[in-house]
Amino acid sequence: MASISTAIDDIDVLAKARRNIAGDYFPSPDEEYMSPRQLEYFRTLLQEWKRSILAASKDTLQQLQDGPMREPDLNDRASSETDWGIELRTRDRQRKLIAKIDSALRRIDEGEYGYCEVTGEPIGLGRLVARPIATMTVEAQEAHERREKISRDD
Template identity: 60%
Template sequence: MDTASQEYRPSADEPYMNPRQLDYFRRKLEVWRDELIDESEQTLEHLRTENWQEPDPNDRATHESEASLELRTRDRYRKLIGKIDAAIRRIERGEYGYCEETGEPIGLARLEARPIATLSVEAQEAHERDEHRRAD
């Protein structure tokens, strides 16, 4: 990747979801996915090499608790990787950056913060209000 590509940040001064922005978000998503996969592989390697034969029951319980936490984290990564892959597919279909409910732009700031976002801030807030009402 050249220096100009590394320094590029999408701007409201350019057309929304133009090819350069789409390429920027695709790369951002791919880097994020690769980092999650690397971390997952490290977790698996750690679990494979862990000494599970601790003589002290407290040490063994601690190892099992840590392993359980690592596996839950890995499962969250797996789900997140699925969302990242779905976002990349939306880029390929020309649907990325637009709210699934309203069709309105999600916005660059929201996508910078959460590149897997599928809803605009307004639609997300409406979903959360509905969830709170159903929970009550």
């Protein structure tokens, strides 16, 4: 249940970042792939996504510093501690996401963004719009996940 919640949180934060940068431009398949305008769109989106995550983390840290929970009822206290545990796991997941965002920004700077790290083929606008930190095409990602599953099963 928590992983579904954190995935939804990530999607919500990304959607918020998209709304914050919404303007007249949206990447189109009619343009040259990874044109300067597309790259600037993705750079801005990634930076806004990162900013939103950091702001949420700052809020969580502030709430933790405001003081300990003082729930008089043991059940309420246990529920609050569970909620905080979920919140902290979410923030840890987002910390890892920031590293992936930074990596995507580095790939933009180095001219590698938008291309599969395995095959060198274009990842595709649709996939990048849905998951701007993607590093592989759908096919390469599926093959990677199959290999991981096989190695876990062994």
